[in-house]
Amino acid sequence: DAGITQSPRYKITETGRQVTLMCHQTWSHSYMFWYRQDLGHGLRLIYYSAAADITDKGEVPDGYVVSRSKTENFPLTLESATRSQTSVYFCASSATGISRLFFGSGTQLSVL
Amino acid sequence: GQQLNQSPQSMFIQEGEDVSMNCTSSSIFNTWLWYKQDPGEGPVLLIALYKAGELTSNGRLTAQFGITRKDSFLNISASIPSDVGIYFCAGVPNSGGSNYKLTFGKGTLLTVNP
Numbered sequence: 001d002a003g004i005t006q007s008p009r010y011k012i013t014e015t016g017r018q019v020t021l022m023c024h025q026t027w028s029h030s031y032m033f034w035y036r037q038d039l040g041h042g043l044r045l046i047y048y049s050a051a052a053d054i055t056d057k058g059e060v061p062d063g064y065v066v067s068r069s070k071t072e073n074f075p076l077t078l079e080s081a082t083r084s085q086t087s088v089y090f091c092a093s094s095a096t097g098i099s100r101l102f103f104g105s106g107t108q109l110s111v112l
Numbered sequence: 113g114q115q116l117n118q119s120p121q122s123m124f125i126q127e128g129e130d131v132s133m134n135c136t137s138s139s140i141f142n143t144w145l146w147y148k149q150d151p152g153e154g155p156v157l158l159i160a161l162y163k164a165g166e167l168t169s170n171g172r173l174t175a176q177f178g179i180t181r182k183d184s185f186l187n188i189s190a191s192i193p194s195d196v197g198i199y200f201c202a203g204v205p206n207s208g209g210s211n212y213k214l215t216f217g218k219g220t221l222l223t224v225n226p
Contacts, residue, residue, distance in 0.1 A: 040218070042217060045213060058213065100157060103156070
């Protein structure tokens with residue numbers, strides 16, 4: 001189906017483990033984004049990408065790594081998960097930049 | 113960095129009532145956006161505003177870009193049960209640098225009693 005999909009939907013992991021969250025979009029949008037959503041903080045930008053092989057840090061990038069070898073995929077990796085990274089993670093894409101984002105359904109990550 | 117103050121934090125209303133919520137900031141924004149998030153889903157764009165003073169409607173929803181460029185409001189008329197959810201304002205700051213750092217408010221939780 002067309003759209004933006006995230007996987008897994010739910011993930012439980014332990015501190016120190018590496019975790020990769022996947023994001024795939026079928027619109028060929030140039031721009032892709034990763035946000036985390038936490039109570040009291042709202043949505044905060046982790047990383048974004050303006051095109052394949054172009055990525056940049058957002059507001060809270062520490063502890064995260066991204067790559068974008070193909071336009072349609074934008075995986076987010078937690079290199080060594082910490083409890084503070086327990087959150088709901090949203091991937092988003094856009095054809096025109098920041099003003100018209102399409103969000104995925106999110107990945108709920110728990111780090112024990 | 114820029115912050116958005118969204119109010120109220122939550123609202124509990126009866127079906128059929130009108131709803132109003134707003135976002136304010138001490139900083140100037142070039143674009144104001146309103147999103148709705150249903151439980152277990154990602155936010156969905158409702159309305160985008162690009163010019164100071166702009167008033168835009170989307171069905172029962174109406175939003176305005178404040179003249180000072182430091183605020184925006186969203187009105188929902190004749191609320192229905194499916195309006196339940198969290199409403200977020202978001203803005204693109206006028207400050208220099210990246211155009212991709214959208215600032216989000218903390219949301220207004222709307223509950224509609226049938």
